[in-house]
Amino acid sequence: MMQPPPAQPGMPEDEVDTPALLIDLDAFEANLDAMATRLEGTGVKLRAHAKTHKSPVIARLQMARGAVGQCVQKVGEAEVLAWGGIPDILVSNEVVGRTKLARLAALQRISRVAVCVDDAAQVSALEAAAEAVGARITVLVELDCGASRCGVEPGPPVVALARQIAASPHLIFGGLQSYHGSAQHRRRPEERAAAIAHAVEVTRRSVEQLTQQGLPCAIVGGGGTGTFEHELASGVYNEIQAGSYAFMDADYARNEVPPPFRQSLFVLSTVMSRAIPGVAVLDAGLKALAVDSGLPLVHGRPGLRYAGASDEHGKLLVEDGTAPALGEKLRLVPGHCDPTIDRYDWYVGVRRGRVECLWPVAARGMMQ
Secondary structure: OOOOOOOOOOOEHHHOOOOEEEEEHHHHHHHHHHHHHHHOOOOOEEEEEHHHHOOHHHHHHHHHOOOOEEEEOOHHHHHHHHHOOOOEEEEEEEOOOHHHHHHHHHHHHOOEEEEEEOOHHHHHHHHHHHHHHOOOEEEEEEEOOOOOOOOEOOOHHHHHHHHHHHHOOOEEEEEEEOOOHHHHHOOOHHHHHHHHHHHHHHHHHHHHHHHHOOOOOOEEEEOOOOOHHHHHHOOOOOEEOOOHHHOOOHHHHOOOOOOOOOOOEEEEEEEEEOOOOOEEEEOOOOOOOOOOOOOOEEOOOOOEEEEEEOOOOEEEEEOOOOOOOOOOEEEEEOOOHHHHHOOOOEEEEEEOOEEEEEEEOOOOOOOO
């Protein structure tokens, strides 16, 4: 059941009920503008990743600044964006199962929804789903460019899949998906550069091989918040799939050279206990924050350290002698923005200390 909003427009930030998912609108808009400015005139477009924000509202703000469309990881996310009027969506993932494929094919009536494959059986199943509703679906071949997760090896396997797609009456060969996810958080700049140099080279060779076979790649997509400058400079990629750039998180901040964006996403929390000297307890624990990429940071309070989380409690250690007051509101920087956002029904947009807007996290929980 969707929870009621924790705030109302015009309300002071200190009156927002907690835990709440906060967007600092000035920093958020600066991030959107910075990415748009960086890509302007390069010939490379942003296909922003909506698995981060899960919001047609934010998707529209990105597309108003030049984004060519949106990426998602699940059919459910694609449905929410399509229903919200987003016209160009890529499921940058494989989709398996008759029910999911039927839903994907049905979406073609209201939006252009492309999808990725890395197996011949997926191509056959997509063809059957598209034929059943009289649709045509754009399909990209996913390339394993070094992440060792999904994707086929460079060379003949890529060409074989592309040929199968192109020969299918209800499918359109759309190009390559080549995203190196694990490179985004490699701490040292030279480690990220080396990983993407390999990804660029295998992607370049694959594009050349496909072109030689009469299979041009309309889309060559990849690149994330941590590495997009490398893909942008490659001369190979024509779409960047960054998502976290809009918000940022504590894990990106741990990179030796963090991405050039401001922290705009926070979990607002309240000090609910001061019973133990040197300790403060917040109302934001595991149900409020994803800790798979580390514990959150306390924003603007360097003397406080978030030291541990249980279901409903976050334990702060007071390390400089300045303890927060009972009932005080603190902003936390989540360790990983994407799964933290998925815990909330609402974004609370604040500007200069007051609530300006409320946006639903419309694709929250869309795992199918």
